[in-house]
Amino acid sequence: MFAQFGAKFAAVRSVAEGLFHKRVRTLAGLSAGALILGGCLPATGPLLRADPADPGVPVPNVGYRSVVGPYTSMRPVSPSEWRQRNDRVAPSSKSGE
DSSP states (O other): OHHHHHHHHHHHHHHHHHHHHHHHHHHHHHHHHHHHHHHHSOOOOOOSSOOTTOTTSOOOOOOOOOSSTTOOOOOOOOOOOHHHHHHHHSOOOOTTO
C-alpha cells in the first residue's frame, strides 16, 4: 500500500514539475516581450495641465486659513445634573404614557 502511495506521489510530482517549469518559462517570455515592446514606445505626450515652469500661467489666489480657528477646549469639567439636561433634549412624552 505504501509502495503505491510513493509511486503515485512520484508521478504527480513529475507532472507538476513539468507544468511549473513550462509556466515559469512562459511567464518569463511574456515579461521579456512586454519589456522589449515597452522600450519601443514613444515618449509620453504633453501633460493636460499647464507647465509649472511657465510664469504666465494664471494661478488661484492663496487665502489665509487659521489652523487653530475651529478649536474648542476639551478639558474635563465638574459634573452637573444630568437628569435636567436629559429632559431638555429628550422628545416630549405623549399624554397617555
